Amino acid sequence: RVSPSPGSHLISCLVVLFSVVWLVELKLVEFSEPGIFNYSTLLLSEDKDVLYVGAREAIFELRMTNVSIKNNKVQWKVPENHMTMCIVKGKSKETDCLNYIRVLQVLDDKRLYVCGTHAFQPVCHYLSLKDFSLEGPAEDGRGKCSFDPSQSFTTVMVDGELYSGTSYNFLGSEPIISRYSLSQSLLRTEYSTSWLNEPSFVFADVIREGKNSADGEDDKIYYFFTEVSVEYEFFGKLLIPRIARVCKGDLGGQRTLQKKWTSFLKAKLVCSMPELNFVFNVVTDVFILKTADWRETVIYGVFTSQWGNVGLSAVCAYDMLSVENVFSKGKYMQKATVEQSHTKWVRYNGITPHPSPRSCNSSLHLPDKTLQFVKDHPLLEDPVLPIGNGPKLITKDVSYTQIAVERVQALDNNVYDVIFTGTDKGLLHKSVVYDGLVHTVEEIQLLHKSEPIKTLLLSSQGTRSLYAGSDSGVVQSPTAFCDKYPSCSDCILTRDPYCAWDPDSSTCVNIFHTQAASAVPPLSPVDTSSSLSTSGSSPSLPPSSTSSEGLGVCLLPPSLQDQAWGVQAQEAFLLFCLALGPSDLQIHWQVNGAHLETPITEYRHPLVRGDPHGEVLVSSWVRERALVKDSSYQCVAASSAGNDTSKVDLNILSRGSDQRLLG
Ligand SMILES: *[C@@H]1O[C@H](CO)[C@@H](O)[C@H](O)[C@H]1NC(C)=O
Ligand SMILES: *[C@@H]1O[C@H](CO)[C@@H](O)[C@H](O)[C@H]1NC(C)=O
Ligand SMILES: *[C@@H]1O[C@H](CO)[C@@H](O)[C@H](O)[C@H]1NC(C)=O
Ligand SMILES: *[C@@H]1O[C@H](CO)[C@@H](O)[C@H](O)[C@H]1NC(C)=O
Numbered sequence: 001r002v003s004p005s006p007g008s009h010l011i012s013c014l015v016v017l018f019s020v021v022w023l024v025e026l027k028l029v030e031f032s033e034p035g036i037f038n039y040s041t042l043l044l045s046e047d048k049d050v051l052y053v054g055a056r057e058a059i060f061e062l063r064m065t066n067v068s069i070k071n072n073k074v075q076w077k078v079p080e081n082h083m084t085m086c087i088v089k090g091k092s093k094e095t096d097c098l099n100y101i102r103v104l105q106v107l108d109d110k111r112l113y114v115c116g117t118h119a120f121q122p123v124c125h126y127l128s129l130k131d132f133s134l135e136g137p138a139e140d141g142r143g144k145c146s147f148d149p150s151q152s153f154t155t156v157m158v159d160g161e162l163y164s165g166t167s168y169n170f171l172g173s174e175p176i177i178s179r180y181s182l183s184q185s186l187l188r189t190e191y192s193t194s195w196l197n198e199p200s201f202v203f204a205d206v207i208r209e210g211k212n213s214a215d216g217e218d219d220k221i222y223y224f225f226t227e228v229s230v231e232y233e234f235f236g237k238l239l240i241p242r243i244a245r246v247c248k249g250d251l252g253g254q255r256t257l258q259k260k261w262t263s264f265l266k267a268k269l270v271c272s273m274p275e276l277n278f279v280f281n282v283v284t285d286v287f288i289l290k291t292a293d294w295r296e297t298v299i300y301g302v303f304t305s306q307w308g309n310v311g312l313s314a315v316c317a318y319d320m321l322s323v324e325n326v327f328s329k330g331k332y333m334q335k336a337t338v339e340q341s342h343t344k345w346v347r348y349n350g351i352t353p354h355p356s357p358r359s360c361n362s363s364l365h366l367p368d369k370t371l372q373f374v375k376d377h378p379l380l381e382d383p384v385l386p387i388g389n390g391p392k393l394i395t396k397d398v399s400y401t402q403i404a405v406e407r408v409q410a411l412d413n414n415v416y417d418v419i420f421t422g423t424d425k426g427l428l429h430k431s432v433v434y435d436g437l438v439h440t441v442e443e444i445q446l447l448h449k450s451e452p453i454k455t456l457l458l459s460s461q462g463t464r465s466l467y468a469g470s471d472s473g474v475v476q477s478p479t480a481f482c483d484k485y486p487s488c489s490d491c492i493l494t495r496d497p498y499c500a501w502d503p504d505s506s507t508c509v510n511i512f513h514t515q516a517a518s519a520v521p522p523l524s525p526v527d528t529s530s531s532l533s534t535s536g537s538s539p540s541l542p543p544s545s546t547s548s549e550g551l552g553v554c555l556l557p558p559s560l561q562d563q564a565w566g567v568q569a570q571e572a573f574l575l576f577c578l579a580l581g582p583s584d585l586q587i588h589w590q591v592n593g594a595h596l597e598t599p600i601t602e603y604r605h606p607l608v609r610g611d612p613h614g615e616v617l618v619s620s621w622v623r624e625r626a627l628v629k630d631s632s633y634q635c636v637a638a639s640s641a642g643n644d645t646s647k648v649d650l651n652i653l654s655r656g657s658d659q660r661l662l663g
Helices: 006-019 080-088 320-329 368-376 488-493 511-517 528-533 560-564
Strands: 022-024 029-031 041-045 050-054 058-063 066-075 101-106 111-116 123-128 133-140 154-158 161-167 175-180 200-207 220-228 239-247 265-268 282-289 298-304 312-319 333-337 343-347 393-396 400-409 415-423 427-434 437-445 455-459 465-469 474-478 499-502 507-510 554-556 573-581 586-591 600-606 616-624 631-639 642-655 658-662
Touching (some): 029 066, 041 101, 041 455, 050 101, 066 474, 101 154, 101 161, 154 220, 161 200, 161 220, 220 282, 298 320, 298 400, 312 320, 312 400, 312 415, 393 437, 415 455, 488 507, 488 554, 507 511, 554 642, 560 642, 573 631, 573 642, 586 616, 616 631
Parallel strands (some): 282 400
Antiparallel strands (some): 041 050, 123 133, 282 298, 298 312, 415 427, 427 437, 465 474, 499 507, 600 616
16 A cells, blocks of 8 residues: 555655665685684784784784785794793693784884783784894883783884783783883883773773974873772672873882872773663773864774673764863862771862872972872772763674774765774674764674674775784775665665765765776766766766765655555555755656646755755655556656656556556
8 A cells, every 4th residue: 555644654764764784795805824813913004005913923914905915924933941831830732822913013114013922921022024024132021912812902102112001910910001112111000909900901092182292291192991990889890991091201200109100090981871771881992083183083982781691782982072171170089998997989079289190291200299199099080971971873782892983074075984893793884973873884794704803903095994803814895885786776875975876887886986096987086076966968067066966866765666566446546756866856747758747745855954955855746546547657856966767657457346556
């Protein structure tokens, strides 16, 4: 039956518009070598056009444009005596006592700094890029790299100094946030549960606030981890996601906090659904979307719940200004003793010492009073809240392990944040933020096996590829698969900002490839949008008439053919067409070749609310009395960006006394 209510069709189509998820099967470029596993450390070098890969007992240099091509390889095994010591200490010869490369950082133009777990005795080397060989002498890797290959861990290299979040001992029981540089001794966190309490490190990176001050003394390194809370009374261990920071210019204290951070502070990172009282309390990965002005930086995090059986994953986003607000103005917490030996964390209401411990001013001049305060007050009470006070995306029965985000400008001139999330089953989800909400537009099986994506990197400038590392190999994937969408409506319904319909070639094209390489020859980089929007027969259309013509015009399902199946003879019936196109889009109807004037009901909606020149959704209905003879119906969506037509022949079929119409 044709739906009696015009409005209900429009809504269902709009729902379809936002919920199409494509499962695409693809041939991706891959790399692995027989007998080598745990390809979990990746490093992109865009200017050298290579991807460095740290695996178990080997480091590779692959070509960024095609990771199946290996430029170089160096093996790094554990000597016999180290191996024996490791085995004597009760570790497994086949797994624990091998060398897992976990630190891979660019030191300068000619060298990488690399560290491996080295049979539970971490060691670092310089890797010469000239002949791709390890240069001696080996350095102690303690505090830079984990002992245990399965323990969580993070590093970042900032101006030749290595910042790590790891553990300092064999047992993995002494957590540490450290800085290593050639010129200074190791700077580290105080060994105390109020500073770090069984943390699982996920990410660290620098935010350069000091662009204007030459010495960059306001630059800060942010760490993200999950740890056991000290501030909540809980039956068992309650996990808490944290954001912590240290100043790049920190030199440690003179007497108190000697060789320790004097700028360490941490806060709770909230990702929850307050209305449901549901908290995502485990952060699994973080991506920092950096911008020219550090204040506009957005931090994206993926979260799960400590109680894994809930099966939910969430993405929360944080703006840098609220982070900065918490760290510069948030209230401190402090330990208070209630009833004998029982301690409790409460808000600190006293006066904070002067000079303030929160500035990145030269730490060597801080008085003991300030330093003692820093030592006792590492935790802030005020939490960092997500943008919109809740998750941007919640997914069920999926466990996200990795995240990467790209900011792109689509043909409609809007800027979108595209979120790539990798799962523990080797899947990749691509989601787009529209009007503050996130829609998953694509799901692909990135890895052959159902195994976790351990690392996910994104190259926005160069190859526009994603690089994923797993236990069994490295995979390279494009960021969009536009050519998989066979029709205009499929292309547009995905709502993938990388894709647009090219009416000339009748293909769904990647707008970035089209601009970059001329893969579609007639489209030059300059007038891409007008070429895409203009039908072949009217190439002289003014290219700048509106900003919205990028996508061409297209009729959305269901087609007239599909609607005809519900039409009954000798009864009034409705037909409708729904089209998406530029603002001058009109729908015309024809019956048996003749123009149909009235009565036609029409609805127009701008796709982006409040943008009268943007794309519109137009729906048009005809209401017909019972048919007496066979008829042909046609609707044409006509616009400056071309036409799209849907057609149906309605034939009266007699079956006994029952008369039906068929398309
Ligand atoms: C990558 O390189 C391999 C080996 O040279 C080649 O067979 C393959 O076609 C290349 N793939 C792409 C996408 O260029
Ligand atoms: C290394 O890879 C093997 C094989 O896939 C896997 O079983 C093991 O858990 C991995 N080890 C680590 C430390 O990731
Ligand atoms: C930081 O140092 C500068 C110059 O030494 C001084 O003017 C400023 O007051 C200090 N800021 C804080 C918060 O101590
Ligand atoms: C599009 O349709 C309009 C109205 O039906 C017609 O005037 C125009 O010629 C058509 N344009 C093309 C390129 O088919």
